[in-house]
Amino acid sequence: MSGQDGRHAGAMPVTRRRLLRLGLAILPGLLGAKLLSRWMPGLGEDAALGTSDLPPAGALPPGPQGGPAGHDWAFVCDTTRCVGCGLCVEACKLENHVPLDPEYNRTWVERHVVTDDGSVFIDSPEGGIHGFPARSTAPGATGRAVRQSFFVPRLCMHCENPPCVVVCPVSATYRTEDGVVLVDADRCIGCGYCLVACPYGGRYLVPSGGQTPAGTPGVADKCTWCYHRISRGQSPACVEVCPMGARAFGDLNDPESRVSIALQEQRTQVLRPALGTKPRVYYLGLEAEVE
Amino acid sequence: MSVTIAHQTIRIDPRAAWGATKSELARQPRRVRWWLAFLGLLVLFGAYGDIASIAPGDEALGTTPTVEWGILIAAYVFFVVTTSGLCLVSSLGQVFGIEQFRPVARRAVVLALVFLLAGFLVIALDLHYPIRLLFGVVLSPSPFSAMWWMGTLYAVYLAILLLELRGMFTGSERLARAGSTLALGAAIVAPSTLGAVFGVLVARPFWHGSVVPAYFLLTALLSGTALLGIVFFLVNRLELRGHGPATERVVPALGTLLALVLAGTLFLTAWQTIIGLYGGVPGLSEATQALVVGPLALRFWIVRVLLGLLVPLVILVLPRPRTALGVPVASCLAFVGIFADRIGFVEAGQVAPGSAASGVVSHPLAEYAPTLVEVSIVVGALGLVGLLYTLAERFLDLAEPASRDHAERPGRGGATDESRAGATGHAGAKVPAHEGAGVL
Numbered sequence: 001m002s003g004q005d006g007r008h009a010g011a012m013p014v015t016r017r018r019l020l021r022l023g024l025a026i027l028p029g030l031l032g033a034k035l036l037s038r039w040m041p042g043l044g045e046d047a048a049l050g051t052s053d054l055p056p057a058g059a060l061p062p063g064p065q066g067g068p069a070g071h072d073w074a075f076v077c078d079t080t081r082c083v084g085c086g087l088c089v090e091a092c093k094l095e096n097h098v099p100l101d102p103e104y105n106r107t108w109v110e111r112h113v114v115t116d117d118g119s120v121f122i123d124s125p126e127g128g129i130h131g132f133p134a135r136s137t138a139p140g141a142t143g144r145a146v147r148q149s150f151f152v153p154r155l156c157m158h159c160e161n162p163p164c165v166v167v168c169p170v171s172a173t174y175r176t177e178d179g180v181v182l183v184d185a186d187r188c189i190g191c192g193y194c195l196v197a198c199p200y201g202g203r204y205l206v207p208s209g210g211q212t213p214a215g216t217p218g219v220a221d222k223c224t225w226c227y228h229r230i231s232r233g234q235s236p237a238c239v240e241v242c243p244m245g246a247r248a249f250g251d252l253n254d255p256e257s258r259v260s261i262a263l264q265e266q267r268t269q270v271l272r273p274a275l276g277t278k279p280r281v282y283y284l285g286l287e288a289e290v291e
Numbered sequence: 292m293s294v295t296i297a298h299q300t301i302r303i304d305p306r307a308a309w310g311a312t313k314s315e316l317a318r319q320p321r322r323v324r325w326w327l328a329f330l331g332l333l334v335l336f337g338a339y340g341d342i343a344s345i346a347p348g349d350e351a352l353g354t355t356p357t358v359e360w361g362i363l364i365a366a367y368v369f370f371v372v373t374t375s376g377l378c379l380v381s382s383l384g385q386v387f388g389i390e391q392f393r394p395v396a397r398r399a400v401v402l403a404l405v406f407l408l409a410g411f412l413v414i415a416l417d418l419h420y421p422i423r424l425l426f427g428v429v430l431s432p433s434p435f436s437a438m439w440w441m442g443t444l445y446a447v448y449l450a451i452l453l454l455e456l457r458g459m460f461t462g463s464e465r466l467a468r469a470g471s472t473l474a475l476g477a478a479i480v481a482p483s484t485l486g487a488v489f490g491v492l493v494a495r496p497f498w499h500g501s502v503v504p505a506y507f508l509l510t511a512l513l514s515g516t517a518l519l520g521i522v523f524f525l526v527n528r529l530e531l532r533g534h535g536p537a538t539e540r541v542v543p544a545l546g547t548l549l550a551l552v553l554a555g556t557l558f559l560t561a562w563q564t565i566i567g568l569y570g571g572v573p574g575l576s577e578a579t580q581a582l583v584v585g586p587l588a589l590r591f592w593i594v595r596v597l598l599g600l601l602v603p604l605v606i607l608v609l610p611r612p613r614t615a616l617g618v619p620v621a622s623c624l625a626f627v628g629i630f631a632d633r634i635g636f637v638e639a640g641q642v643a644p645g646s647a648a649s650g651v652v653s654h655p656l657a658e659y660a661p662t663l664v665e666v667s668i669v670v671g672a673l674g675l676v677g678l679l680y681t682l683a684e685r686f687l688d689l690a691e692p693a694s695r696d697h698a699e700r701p702g703r704g705g706a707t708d709e710s711r712a713g714a715t716g717h718a719g720a721k722v723p724a725h726e727g728a729g730v731l
Contacts, residue, residue, distance in 0.1 A: 103356055122655070163494060169439040170427025187427060190419025192359035193438050199494035201644055204356035205419070208346065218419030275493045 071178035072252040073225060073280070074259045076268070077153045080285035081246035084109050084151040088238035088247060089129040095226060095237035097211040102126035104204045106223040107155040107238055113138040114287055116145040148287055153247060155238070156181065156202035156223035157271065157279030164194035164203065173220070179280060180225050188219035195220065199272050200279075225249065297460065323685070330678040337671005340664040344416045351664045352417070357644040358659035363417040365633040366669045368485065369514070370410030370676075371445055372507055373629075376515020377403040378452075378478035380548070385471035391544035394537045394691045395519055397459055398526070400474070401689060402518065404452045405679045407445070409672040416668055437488040444484050448477040460687070482507045489640065497567070497578035498640040506559055513552045514629045517603075520545040520622030533690020546618035550607035553625060557600045577643035581656055582635060587642070591635050599628010 092098060092107045109128030113121045121138035128151075137146070158181045165173050165181060172187035173194055183194075195203045208217035226236035230249070234240070239247045250257030259282075262268065268282035293300050316324065344351045354361045381399035384392030415421040424442070433439045455470025457463070486504030493499055523541045526534050567579030582591050603621035644657045683689065 163492070166433075166435045167438060167491070169433055169436045169442060170424065171431040171433045171436075172427070187423065187431065189421070189424045189427060191417075191424075191438065192354070193436075193488075195356060195359040196641065197492050197494055201357065205354075205359060207350065209350070277493075 070253060073158070073179045073230065074250065074252045074263070075155070075158070075225065075281040076248040076259050076262045076284065077281060078246045078248070078262075078284045079150045079152050081244040082109065082151040082153055083244055083246075084111055084128055084132045085243065086128040086131045087241045087243065088153060089127050091237040091241040092223070093129070095229075096224070097213050098221075099207055099210050099212060101207065101210070102129065104207065106202075106221070107153065110152045110154055111138055112148075112150055112152055112287070113141040113146055114148040115141055116147050118147075119144075150285065150287070152283070152286070153238075154200070154202075155281065156198075156225075157200050157277065157281045158223075158225065160278035160280060161276060163197045163199065163275075163277055167193045167197045169193065176227075180227055180230075181222075182224055182227060183220050183222065185214040185216045185219045185221075188216075190218040190220065192220070198222075199275050199277060319685070323681070327678065327681060330674045330681065333674025334671050334678060336667050337669075337674060340667030340671060341412075341416060343664045344668060351662065353660050353662040353665060355657070355659065357657040358638070358641045360637050360641065361417075361659055362634055362637075362661045362665050362669055363413050365630075365637040366672060367410050367414040367417070368507075368637070369630050369633045370406045370413065370672070372482045372485065372511045372633075373514040373518060374403045374407040374410065374448070374452075375478040375482040375508075376511035376513065377406070377518065378474040378515070379512050380515045380519055380545070382471055382475035382478065383548075385468070386475050389544075391540050394533065394541050395523065395545075396471070396691050397687075397689045398522055399515070399519060400452060400455055400459065401683050401687065402522065402680060403474075404449075404456065405676050405683070407449055407452065408679075409676045410445075411449075412675070413668060413672050437484060437491050441481070441484045441488050444477065444481040448474075448481050451477050478511070479508065482511045489636075495578075495640045496572060496575035497643070498636075502559070502563060506556075506563075509552065509555055509559065510629060510632070513549070513556055514626060516545055516549045516552060517622040517625040517629070520549060520618050521626065524616075524619035524622070531684060532688060537691075542618050546607050546621065549618070549622060549625060550604060553600055553604045553607070557596075557604065560596070560600065574643050577656070578639045581642045582639040585642075585656065586658075587635050587639055590631050594631035595628050595635055598624050599631060600625070603628075 086109055089105065089108055092105075093100060096106060098104060098106050105127040107127075108124055110122055110124045111128075111132055115121070119141075121141040123138040125132065132151075137149070158175075158179060160175075160179070162173075162175060162181050165175055168188075169191065170187055170189055172189070173181065173183045175181045190205055192205060195205065203220050203222040206212050206214075206217050206219055206221050213221050226234075226238075229236060235249045236247075239249045248258040248262060250259035252260055252263070254260060262284065263282060266284050268284055269286050270279040270282060273279075293303060316327070319327070340351075352361060352363070377399040380392065381396050381403075383389045384394070385396050418424055428439060428442055432443075451470060451473045455467060455474050458466030458468075458470045483504035486507035489495070489498035490500055490503040520542065523538055523545065525531065526538050527542065564579060564583055567575050568583065570576070581587050603625045606617050606621040606624075638659060641659070642656045644655075
């Protein structure tokens, strides 16, 4: 008993000094952890920390009202023109260092085959990057009478009401003033919630090994409408290379842009409108069944 | 340097610690050593997966862009929802004062802590940047994100559990009661928020809606009750600390509760399945079909429904099969069934991919197969849970104070026994006192 008392008497009372010392001791630990989490993506990879698609400040060309807020970007896919060549998929992978594995795509092309009985068969071999084999049809449609067949370019919808933005637990994904949904690769923890939240399958988690968009494996990635290009007055890579003009990108604030004209003169459609996501990628010439 | 815990001094010194561990292990009976060795092996097997999955790339896990949530997420749900269930059952005795459930408190809370830690371990390994998570949820929180709430609530839950344990083991009645009430609140809010993580997703019709939060709450009770049914069967069978009439009464009470919860779960599962198959609601009908007649059907019908719901319910409800082993067997089956349910639930929600292909080979249903790394992480976490709990049983006093009373005086039952045997009891008690007085 007395031994215990003696020990307690000898122990240091909790003073302000002791508390401060404890706090100072913890601080390097916290900082160390923060540094470690920054270094971890750089281990073995090209240590391009903090690189993102954002251009340096001042590089943004002014819109009609000036600055990024002046722009109101939108995208149009014309399925009556798309021939499924896959050049858009390849251009995107080259421009943005998208992982070369076929299951990781920022954009891809689907072939939709509608048979006489109304069934739909869809395929997308390797995202359509090598086009679609000649004299072939979607698996399951072989031998059936085909009523309609067309190609549907797919990419992130950059929704006005994006379900991926609202679910991120660390606010790593956000929608810019000019309407582009982006991911902060330094903040993303790789939980995959935005992947399961996206109704359009637009996202993937960056694998390690091979080329990666921002040098950071394990984070969420998706189409950015080539933000580094559009902020300099260029168009996204996929729009640029499309030989059929099936993709269009532009500013809805500019009544002369291709997208403004398309929305004014044609009947457009978005994918899965019932979900309330308000996509900013509009489609022309879709059959009602496209999901 | 040394530290004093529960009146025992422990020297913090690696050699002394190793020596103490060795001598403590040597002192254990043979059966316990074999059991600990087996659990240790599971943990070692898990260590392989734990280390292999640290590098933030995708290769170690079998997840793909279309099925990004795999068995690690299912295991996380399994562990933390069981935690909540354990606290719910414990609150029946501690907060609602139902006498039969009083003995479960300490064991339930210790198990809850162990399961919660295992859940955190599993989810931290699934995340690619867990340290960023800790900074991110504090520095850049997202109050509209169900996952942010879920993480925050379970962190608070951990604090509440520690508080409750402190109250229980230092004999502070007030702290223990406050802890139990807070734990009850957390045990309701946290698993339903976890259900909301799935329920808010419009993109996944199989998960979307208000059923999932309620379903998680109900199945929390299911897994918590089942686990306690197994544990208390072992408490009585192996004559662990605090066993006695009170702990023997717990088992049939848990059995009744389990039967009720099984019936409720069966009801919900049946209706969800029927409604999912009704009409061709895109996304929902493909997912339900995959679960019921598709690639997930075998596990769903045999493990989840037959072994996990129907057989235990029959065992517990029909008088004929109800033997002394009835409750533990039903509990084991229900527990395994719940684990299968978590995996099926997570997979079914993702098999109907949002996009037709997005470059993935399998179509129209997405495919997922867990890798060895994922399996080893889950097995290791289960081994860790067993190991930590076994050590707790050996070295902590997990007997509830009330049940210790009952164990010492086997004649005295509950209040009714006392009042009924009032006259004889008093007479019986008086006689020794008189004798004592006489002797004095």
